[in-house]
Amino acid sequence: MTEEIIIAGFGGQGVLSMGKILAYSGIMQDQEVSWMPSYGPEMRGGTANVTVILSDNRISSPVLHSYDTAIILNQQSLDKFESAVKPGGMLLYDPNGITRHPERKDIKIFQVEAVDESIKLSSKKTFNMFVLGAYLKLHPIVTFENVVKGLKKSLPERHQHLIPANEKAIKRGMEIVREMK
Amino acid sequence: MKEIALIKGNEAIAEAAIRTGVDAYFGYPITPQSEVLEYLQLQKPEERTGMVVLQAESELAAINMVYGAAGTGKKVMTTSSSPGISLMQEGISYIAGAELPCLIVNVVRGGPGLGTIQPSQADYFQATKGGGHGDYRLIVLAPASVQEMADFVDLAFELAFKYRNPALILSDGLIGQMMEKVELPEPKERFTTFDQSWVITGKTADRERNIITSLNLDPELQYEHNIKLQQKYERMKEDVMFESFQTDDADFLLVAYGSSARICQKVVDVVRGRGKKLGLLRPITLFPFPTEVISELSRRVKGILSVEMSTGQMVEDVRLAANGRVPVYHYGTFGGKIHSPEDVLNAIEEKFIGGF
Known part of the structure; x- marks a missing residue:
């Protein structure tokens, strides 16, 4: 099994940390992982993206031109990466702020209203975990237990108390994801 | 069992330096390798192994601190990225001329000039053909994974001391910034077991003084010195890796x-x-x-x-x-x-x- 994922959105939405938690979860599950961020000027207020690969085998290129899954959190990223999903692949996005919705017919498209839900539950800081939950519901490539272990590993000491809130957000994300037809 | 970590290539260099007993690091921040210095400062290696970590006032200062400390036979290193490495070229040529072992890491970004901060491999000529003046060569290692970023620190010092020659790890912003699963190197004693007969830590009664210099005003001597260097570079072929x-x-x-x-x-x-x-x-x-x-x-x-x-x-x-x-x-x-x-x-x- 190899899963090639792009996560893209605005800087500050937790794109990179979502990727890191996913990568850590993969390690907990004894997988090979790579996490390659966009870095530099685009990170500072602009768009941010990270390529995450989880695999049972040695990972060759950390740089990809097409993905099994695209997790999209803003319009610019949708415009940039919709065409990069492999035929038969999956696109998961938050419709918040999206004016032109995905149009491809040869991929599976899912929505998770993570921004709305995180505001509703007064849990804005765990926004990205609603998205991660939605993804894991669709592609359970790592077990929930290993994701929690991954969270513990990747959150710094001062944020460890937020783990229950993050777990809750992941579970809620699993519930609210829906397929677009 | 070995310790596993999910870390960036830059952090792998820093952690490996502490674990494999590097004595001193002198550096100056520049994207995309600033995590090396940041990680080292956060880790307080002076408490873990006694390793010295110092942010110099410039790249020139850093490479000359490396030159000085390398003369005492210690394992010393610096890291930078392309424009910073260009600034260090004078010092690197001197270190190569004086035949001192040390490690330089270049996490390459796009050039020329200040260029960009994104990854590039355009410093190959500078690294392999001698970026400074004179007929000299560096031992150049090219890691292709975060694991190799960790592993090549110790390997570079092995080779640098074997040949009394500066070694350079030629990486780039991609490997410096990406995270992969890494088996961290086994912790090693900081104190080196390498040959110390040439070091300048004070003359003892039983031998002549040691001299470290890259200056030979007599062309005959400089000619001989160059022949010796070329023979050394020729011998390095036994350590070709692919x-x-x-x-x-x-x-x-x-x-x-x-x-x-x-x-x-x-x-x-x-x-x-x-x-x-x-x-x-x-x-x-x-x-x-x-x-x-x-x-x-x-x-x-x-x-x-x-x-x-x-x-x-x-x-x-x-x-x-x-x-x-x-x-x-x-x-x-x-x-x-x-x-x-x-x-x-x-x-x-x-x-x-x-x-x-």
């Missing part, structure tokens, strides 16, 4: 190092999946260059494509190795743009079309 992927039956060959080699591995998988015989030769040491194996392969393949994130630097060494036996092409993006496996596939179609 990795072969499916080269045994290959009709066509890719040659790529560092991050480009990772990208090319995927290309080989894809092309092999289509039933075509493509192989990849990955130089691990860029100096000494794996000339012999490429020369050998050039007798069996129909063409060679050198892939690097530059406008074509390593391709010159590949051509020298192939020596006209087969066409040698170059492909690569540059200026901070990273080629995708698909870009390389297209280049293969274009260059090798009809051959397959």
Whole structure:
């Protein structure tokens, strides 16, 4: 099994940390992982993206031109990466702020209203975990237990108390994801 | 069991430096390698192993601190990125002339000039042909994974002390910034067991004083010194390192190092999946260059494509190795743009079309 994922959105939405938690979860599950961020000027207020690969085998290129899954959190990223999903692949996005919705017919498209839900539950800081939950519901490539272990590993000491809130957000994300037809 | 971590390439360099007993680090921040210094400062290595970590006032200061400390036989290192490494060239030439072991890490970004902060492999000439003045060479290692970023620190010092020559790890922003699963090196004593007969830590009664200098005003002496250096560079060939992927039956060959080699591995998988015989030769040491194996392969393949994130630097060494036996092409993006496996596939179609 190899899963090639792009996560893209605005800087500050937790794109990179979502990727890191996913990568850590993969390690907990004894997988090979790579996490390659966009870095530099685009990170500072602009768009941010990270390529995450989880695999049972040695990972060759950390740089990809097409993905099994695209997790999209803003319009610019949708415009940039919709065409990069492999035929038969999956696109998961938050419709918040999206004016032109995905149009491809040869991929599976899912929505998770993570921004709305995180505001509703007064849990804005765990926004990205609603998205991660939605993804894991669709592609359970790592077990929930290993994701929690991954969270513990990747959150710094001062944020460890937020783990229950993050777990809750992941579970809620699993519930609210829906397929677009 | 070995300790596993998910860390960036830059952090792997820093953690490996502490664990493998590096005595001192002198550096100055620059993107995309600032995490090395940041990580070292956060880790307080002076408490873990007694290692000295100092942020110098400039790259010039840093490399000259390395020069001074290396003269005492300690394991000392610095890291920087392209423009910073250019600033260090005078010092590196002096260190090479004075025959001192040390480690320099270049996490390459796009140039020339201040260029960009995105990854590039355009410092190959500077690293392998002597970026400073005079006839000197560095031992150059090219890691292709975060694991190798960790492993090559110790390897670089082994080689640097073996030859009393500066070693350089030629990485790039991609491997510096990405995270992968790493088996951390086993902790090692900081105090070195390398030959210390040449160091300048004070004359003892039983021997003449040691002198460390790169200055020989007498041309006869400088001539002799250059011959000695060249003989040393020749001897380094016994430490050539490379990795072969499916080269045994290959009709066509890719040659790529560092991050480009990772990208090319995927290309080989894809092309092999289509039933075509493509192989990849990955130089691990860029100096000494794996000339012999490429020369050998050039007798069996129909063409060679050198892939690097530059406008074509390593391709010159590949051509020298192939020596006209087969066409040698170059492909690569540059200026901070990273080629995708698909870009390389297209280049293969274009260059090798009809051959397959």
